[in-house]
Amino acid sequence: MDLSKYWIIKNNNGKRIFDKLKDEDYANAKQLNIKSSLSENDKYGWHFITPEVLRGKPYTKAAGIYSFGPKQYEDLKVEYLKLMKRCWDPDPSKTTTAEELYENFDGWHDKLLIITNNVNSISIDKRIPSTTEWIPFPQIINLEEIAEGGFGIVYQAIWRNKKVAVKKFARSENSNTYFLNELRTHCKCCDCGCINKCYGITKDPITEEYMLVLQFADGGNLHEYLKNNFSNITWKEKLNILHQISMGLRNIHKIDFTHRDLHSGNILHFESNLYKSFQVADLGLAQPENISNDEINGVIPYMAPEIFIGSKFSKASDVYSMGMIMWEITTGCKPFSNVEHDYKLIYEIIDGKRPKITEDTPECIADLMIRCWDSDPGKRPSMDEIHKLLSDMKNEEFIGADQKRLELIGLKKLGPEYNEKPHSKAIYTSRSLSSYSDKFISLTKQDRQGYITREYEFDI
Incomplete structure (x- = not known):
């Protein structure tokens, strides 16, 4: 009898299991006579069985807790070792209690508790709910x-007859950190329809890398959607897209997290027969x-x-990114795609350079966009305010804007197909920029004075 399967897989919450069952429930178990009832297929489970049961004594709560110990040791091997050893103490009076197990594992599946990164062990936040499912790799x-x-x-x-996305993090010294960050943020925002849904996690049995199993975006990302459909996207639809993105980012900010990597490639598009939806995704840098x-x-x-001159990522820095996404939705183009993404562009952004707002952009959207990308983080609106402003905007404000939009498209002055040819060194995948930041922090104002034409009150 494989008690690990009985306790862990079929029941998934230690406190409910141990609270509901009494000692006599164990004694009445079908497998009371363990030596005679074990089949060849069950012999794998012998090492989960407490010594007193193997000697013919009845099952008790302590016997069940003993089984919990080897199961955790088999899967985790490093963390909680002392607790596990207490689980399988030969003396039933010395085993740990169900309450102690519950406090340590609190709704978690056993395999979510630990990830070993080389020599170091990273303990995942135990508050992630049991709704995060362990998905055996062969099921995928x-x-x-x-x-x-x-x-x-x-x-x-x-997986389970539906298409899913499986995300594997690139091997690096921070890969486990990115995995944990994304899993933790998904679980904290799991009830939000504007954040990409995480079904659970799995593990590649060959590489031993952990992976997220996510809702599959049948419509690709936001930039792809804009590129393929720009001429047909009305201002009413643009407002709806912005509203959904603002809802997802607002919910991340409500738990006092920041996304830290918001761009159009991380906004996913889902399309059904009745409704188009957009979700914030790629939460690996969220903190x-x-x-x-x-x-x-x-x-x-x-x-x-x-960020480039030493400030922390903040909700206000996410709002700046939101402003750039607003501009991209108005134009169908990625910002600064016609120049190399290097020190020169960073100098210009610090100096106040922003993309040109299109003529068809309604004043209410233009004003909000300008506030979002203000050089002073303290002057940017919160996501709560942005969401409310977008919710309160009236369709009448966009009638004239749609007419102007069609006029500019007809004149070939608006749309991704009429934009300048992208620069070969314009990079739109996330990458390490620490070397850029370190250099800017080390520069004095005098060093930058030859380039920067205006001074802003940054905390350098």
Whole structure:
């Protein structure tokens, strides 16, 4: 009898299991006579069985807790070792209690508790709910690579007869950190329909890499949608897209996290027969707002200028990125795509350079956009305010804008197909930018004076 399967897989919450069952429930178990009832297929489970049961004594709560110990040790091997050893103490009176197990594992599946990164062990936040499912790798079929970004590879696959996305993080010293960050943020925002849904996690049995199993975006990302459909996207639809993105980012900010890598490639498009939806995704860099920047990663045109000169990522820096996404939705083009993404562009962004707002942009959107990308983080609106402003905008404000939009498209002055040819060194995948930031922090104002024409009150 494999008690690990009985306790862990069928029941998934230690406190409910141990509270509901009494000692006599064990004694009445079908497998009471363990030596005679074990089949050849069950012999794998022998090492989960407490010594007193093997000697013929009845099952008790302590016997069940003993089984919990070997199961955790088999899967985790490093963390909680003392607790596990207490689980399998030969003396039932010395075993740990169900309450102690519950406090340590609190709704988690056993395999979510630990990830070993070389010599170091990283303990995942125990508050992630049991709704995060452990998905055995063999259940995932038809795995096919569809995209590769700055920090990992995304596959499409089939799980439980539906198409899913499987995200593997690139091997690096921070890969486990990115995995944990994304998993934690997904779980904290799991009830939000404007954030890409995480079904659970799995593990590649060959590489031993952990992967996220996510909702599959059948419509690609926001930039692809704009590029393929720009001429037909009315201002009413643009407003709806902005509203959905603002809802997702607002919910991330409500838990006092920051996204830190918001750009159009990380906004996913889902399309059904009745409704188009857009979701914030790629939460691998998401962190609580008060966490400092150990490393600077991102896409230069979407990053707030203060990040390059030593300020922490913040909700305000996410709002700056939101302003750039607003501009991209109005034009169908990525910001600063016609120039190299290097020190020169960063100098210009710090100096106040922003993309040109199109003639068809309604005044209410233009004003909000300008506020979002203000050089002073303290002057940017909050996501709560942005969401409310977008919710309160009336369709009448966009009637004239749509007429102007069609006119500019007809004159070939608006749309991705009429934009300048992209520069070969315009990079729109997230990458490490720490070397850029370090250099700017080390420069004095006098060093930069030959280039910068206006001074802003940055905390240098």
